[in-house]
Every structure is written in structure tokens, then in C-alpha cells.
Amino acid sequence: MDDYYETSLKQNMLNAIGSIRSDVEVSGYSVWRSEESLNLIENSRKQYLKLFKSLPLHPQTEKFKPDNLETNPWRKLCVGASNGIGDPYAQFLTTTYLNDSNINYGALSSLFDLMIVMRNTLTGMPVEFGKDSESCGYWNACRIHHYPRGGGFMSEHRDTHFPSVLDKDGIPFLQVMACLSKPNEHFDEGGGFIRSKKGIKVPLDNTESYGSFVFFDGAMRHGVDTVDAHIIPDFLSPLGRVAAFANLYEIL
Numbered sequence: 080m081d082d083y084y085e086t087s088l089k090q091n092m093l094n095a096i097g098s099i100r101s102d103v104e105v106s107g108y109s110v111w112r113s114e115e116s117l118n119l120i121e122n123s124r125k126q127y128l129k130l131f132k133s134l135p136l137h138p139q140t141e142k143f144k145p146d147n148l149e150t151n152p153w154r155k156l157c158v159g160a161s162n163g164i165g166d167p168y169a170q171f172l173t174t175t176y177l178n179d180s181n182i183n184y185g186a187l188s189s190l191f192d193l194m195i196v197m198r199n200t201l202t203g204m205p206v207e208f209g210k211d212s213e214s215c216g217y218w219n220a221c222r223i224h225h226y227p228r229g230g231g232f233m234s235e236h237r238d239t240h241f242p243s244v245l246d247k248d249g250i251p252f253l254q255v256m257a258c259l260s261k262p263n264e265h266f267d268e269g270g271g272f273i274r275s276k277k278g279i280k281v282p283l284d285n286t287e288s289y290g291s292f293v294f295f296d297g298a299m300r301h302g303v304d305t306v307d308a309h310i311i312p313d314f315l316s317p318l319g320r321v322a323a324f325a326n327l328y329e330i331l
């Protein structure tokens with residue numbers, strides 16, 4: 080993606096801030112998509128698929144240093160009855176953490192930069208917040224969630240840990256997700272969902288979702304339904320449900 084499209088996409092998304100914010104306030108979520116976002120996300124997917132196979136897969140509890148991500152992206156299993164911070168919801172996926180400003184990532188760097196700008200703008204934070212982690216106490220946890228066909232899932236839950244950490248510093252919490260996989264092509268069944276305020280399940284993976292950004296209130300119940308339970312999982316397969324996130328994590 081060249082600079083023109085990148086600038087144009089960012090400007091178009093920033094122009095939509097008002098409607099995205101109002102959708103999130105009223106409905107708890109907002110979906111935004113354009114030809115340019117599809118282009119960026121398709122290129123990001125290609126880059127991720129090239130990268131992830133070369134990375135060793137680490138167990139869930141093995142620690143890594145965010146400072147080292149620039150040279151060593153970290154791919155880990157997230158499998159168990161609780162998540163990595165001990166919240167009691169089960170999951171089965173791999174997560175690949177990347178440094179957002181690594182120029183070697185090209186499209187992925189542009190994708191994460193855009194997600195950070197949107198998150199910070201929508202939450203009223205300085206646009207660059209999280210980039211200089213030493214001064215602000217947080218880092219941008221830029222990562223790809225990959226739910227393998229053959230049982231990938233995340234139990235329905237509300238986000239609690241990170242909202243409460245951020246709240247102590249007066250920082251609002253908002254989930255920003257990019258949809259990097261296409262239902263019926265990359266997986267057959269299952270996928271992400273959010274519960275509406277009325278409790279109705281709203282699928283986040285549908286025929287229109289590939290190439291879109293989803294902004295949602297993590298206090299709404301959400302999760303990932305089991306992806307293709309009829310086959311055996313393969314952690315090196317490019318198939319499955321894939322999504323990118325860029326949350327603020329505290330420096331531990």
C-alpha cells in the first residue's frame with residue numbers, strides 16, 4: 080500500500096469518528112469498511128501468513144519482553160481454562176505479538192498505526208499515546224489472534240482486567256479489531272461475536288466483514304464460537320479465524 084492510500088484511508092476513518100463514536104455509544108459497537116481498508120487488511124494478512132510460520136511457538140505462560148519485539152516477534156499458544164492474566168474464561172488460539180513501528184512489516188505496521196490512531200482519537204488520548212512506553216507507562220500490544228480450524232475459540236466474556244487498570248489513570252478502554260479472515264473461505268463455522276445490549280448475538284465474521292475494522296465496548300459480552308470442530312487443528316495452517324488488536328497494556 081503506498082503512502083497516498085494510507086493517508087487517504089486514515090483521513091477517511093478520522094472523518095468517520097463522529098458516527099463511529101455514536102454507534103459505539105448507542106449500540107456498543109461500530110463496523111467500518113472501505114475498498115482501502117480491504118486493501119490494507121489483505122496485504123497485512125499476506126504479510127502475517129508469511130511471517131508466522133517462521134516463528135517458534137511458545138507456551139502460554141512463558142514470559143517475553145515487549146522491548147524485544149522489534150527484533151523478535153513472539154508467537155504463543157493461548158490454550159487453557161483461563162487466559163494469560165488468569166481471568167476465568169477458556170480459550171484456544173495462538174497470538175503473535177509484533178512491534179508496531181517495525182518498518183520491515185510494511186502493511187502490518189500501517190495497520191497497527193491506524194488502529195492506534197483510531198483508538199487514541201476515539202478515547203480522547205494524544206494520537207501517539209503508548210508509542211513512548213517509558214514516559215506513559217503503557218505499551219501498544221499489537222497482536223494477531225489466530226483461531227485454528229479444529230477447535231479455536233474464546234469463551235463469551237466481558238473485558239475487566241485492562242479496563243480497570245486503565246481506569247486508574249483515567250484512560251478510557253475501547254477495543255479496536257481488524258478482521259483478517261473470510262468466513263466460508265478461511266473457515267466454515269464459528270467466529271467472533273458480540274452480544275447486543277438486548278442480549279442478541281451479533282456475528283462479527285460474516286460475508287461483509289473481511290477487510291473491516293470493528294470498534295466495540297469491551298464491557299459488552301463477546302467471544303469467539305468454536306471454529307470448525309469437525310477437523311483436527313493444525314497450528315501451521317494459514318486457515319482459521321484471524322483478527323488483529325492493538326490494546327494498551329501496562330508495563331510490568
Ligand SMILES: [Fe+2]
Pocket residue numbers: 236237238297301
Ligand atoms: Fe475480550
